[in-house]
Amino acid sequence: MMKRGLKLLLAIGLALLVLAWKLPTAAADSVGYSVRAILPSNQDDAQANYFALRVKPKEHQRLAVLINNTSNSSQQYLVSVNQAVTNDNGVIDYSQLKPKLDSSLKVGTKDIFTKGSNQKVTVPANTQKRVYLTYTMPAERLRGIILGGVYVEQVPSKTPKKSAAKILLNNAFAYAIGIRLRESPLTIVPDMQLHQIQAVQINRRNFITANLQNPQPGIMQKLTINARVTKVNSNQTLIRQQQANLGMAPNSNFNFGIPWGNQNLPAGRYTLHLAAKADGQNWQFARNFTIANKTVRRLNKTVLTPAKQPNYWLYALLGLLIAMLLAIIGYLLYRNRREKSAK
Template sequence: MQRGLKILFAMFVALLVWGTHLTNAAASSVGYTVKAELPADQLSKQVSYFDLRTQPGQEQQLKVVISNTSNTTQRFAVSVNQAVTNDNGVIDYSQSDPKLDPSLTVGMKDIFTQAADQHVTVPANAQKTVVLTLKMPATKLRGTLLGGVYVAQLQGKTAKPTAPISIKNAFAYAIGVELREGALVQPNLVLHQVKATQINRRNFITANLQNPEPGLMSGLKVNAQVMKAGQSQLKPLIQQQQSKMGMAPNSNFNFAIPWGNKTLPAGQYVLHLTAQAGKQNWQFTRNFTIANKTVKRLNKTVVTPTKQPNHWLYLVLGLIIALLLAIIGYLIYRNHQQKNSVQ
C-alpha cells in the first residue's frame, strides 16, 4: 500500500514539473514584449495604456518600445486600430480595417498619420522605439475616442522585404489608446435588426445591439427570450443570458441566441430583451418574421446537432452488470463453501 502511494506521488510530481516546464516554454516562445512609454500628460500613471486628455488641434507623439528577447531578428506589424465590439461582447483592438459604426464621426485612423501603420525590424536581443504621431481635429471631441496600438509578429525573411508576409495568429500585443477632451459621456443601448442567421453552420437568432454614444460600457448583462407571437406568457422557445460583456464607444455587435435543438419553423415571433450595465437598464420588445425561404436556406448548410447521450440508459446497464457480477460472485462463493463442507 505504501509503495503504491509513493508511486502515485512520484507520478504527480513528474506531471507537475512537466506542466510547469510547458508553461515556461510557452511563455518564452513568444520572444518579444511591448511597452508604452507613457508621456508627461498621462492622466493616470497607474495604468499601462495611453490615457490622455487632449485639446482641439493638438499634435503629439506617442512612443511604444518593442523588445526582442529572442536570439533571432524579428519583424513586426504595428498599426493603430479603432476599438470595436466583437460578437462575443468583447472590446476588440485587433482589427485593422473593421466595419465602423455609423455613429462614429471621428476615428483613430482620422487622427493618426499614415505612418502609424508600419513594419518594424528589431535585431536579436535588442529593442526599438516606434513613434506614432496624432493630430486632433480642430473641432472639440465629444466623449471618449478609444483605440489601440496593435503589434504582431510577421513571418518572412528580413532579407526579402518585398516577399509576401503574414501576421502570426499565435500572439500579439495591444496597448489601449483612450483620448478625451471634455466630460465623460454615458453609453446607451439601442436594439436594431433581429433575424435568423447562421454562425459556423449553426443556426441562431441575432439581435444587433448598438452603443451610439462616445462612452465606454462595461459590465453589460443581457437576457434575451424568443417566443411565438401572441403567446408571450408561455415558456420561451429559446433564450440566452450573458454577462461581463463590454462595448466600445460608438460600436455595435450581434448578440446571438442559439437555435439549438429546438425546432423554430417559419412564422411570427417576438424577442424580449433586457440589458443592464452599472445603474443603467434597458428593455426591448421586437416582433420579427422568419420566412420559409430563410428556414430552407439555413437547413441546407446547418450542422445536424449530435444526440445527447442517454445517461439513464447507461445507469441502468451499469446496475444490471453490477447485479450480474454480484450473482456470479455469490455463486462462486457458495460453490466454494459446498466443496469445503464435503471435504
C-alpha cells in the same frame, strides 16, 4: 536488487518533478517578445499602463511604444493603430485592421493618426526598439472619447513548403495597447439601442441575432444581457440566452446571438424580449420579428443535423420480448416432453 530498483524509481520521480516545475517557465518564454507603452506627460490616469491621454483641439503629438525582442534572431513586427469596435462576443476589440465602423462614429483613429501609423518594423535579436505613432486632433472640440489601440503582431518566419500530407500550424501571439483620448474630464454615459433582428447561421447552427448599438462616445462595461424568444402573443419561452461581463466600445454595435441550436427553424412571427444592464443603467426591449419561409428553407438546408442517439428503451423492450418468447418456447418443449413420457 530490490533497493537498486527503489533508487531508480525515486530518481525517475525526481526528474519528472523537476521537468514539471520547469515547463511553465519555458511556455512563458516561448512568445519571444514584449511590448509596452512609453507614457507621455499628458497621461491623465497614473494607474493605467495604456495611453489614457488628456488632449486639446488641433494638438499634434507623437506616441512611442517599445518592442523588446527577447529571441535569438531578428524579427519583424506589424504595428497598426486600430479603432476599438465591439465584436460579436460582446468584447471590445482592437485587433481589426479594417473594421466595419458604426454610423454614429464621427471621429475615429483613422481620422487623426497619420498613414505612417501602420508599419512593418524589424528588431534585431535581443534588442529593444521604439516605434513612433503620430496623431493630430481635429479643430472642433471633441465630445467624449476616441478609443483605439496599438496592435503589434509578429510576422511569421518563412518556412519551407510542406507536402499536402503535412500541415504546419503556426501559433500567433499579439499585443494590444489601448489608446483613450479625451479633451474633457466629464464622462459620457453610454446608451443602448436595438436594431435589426434576424435568423442567421453560425458554424452550421441556427441563431437569432439582435443588433445592439452604443451610439454614445462613452465606454460600456460590466454589461449583462438576458434575452428570450417567444411566439407573438405568447409567454412560452422557445429559446433563451444570458451573458454577463460584456462590454461595448464607444460608437459601436454588435450582434448578440441567441442559439436555436442544431434544430430546424420554423417560419413564423416571434417576439424578442431583451433586458440589459450596465453600470447602473437598465434597458428593456420587446420587439416582434418574422422568420420568412425562404429564410427557413435556406438555413435548414445547411444546419448541422444532430447525431441520432440509440433508442435504449426500444432495445430493452425487444430484449424483454425475446426473453418472453424463449420462456414460452422452453415451457412448450418441457410440457411436450412430459406428455410423451407419460404415454
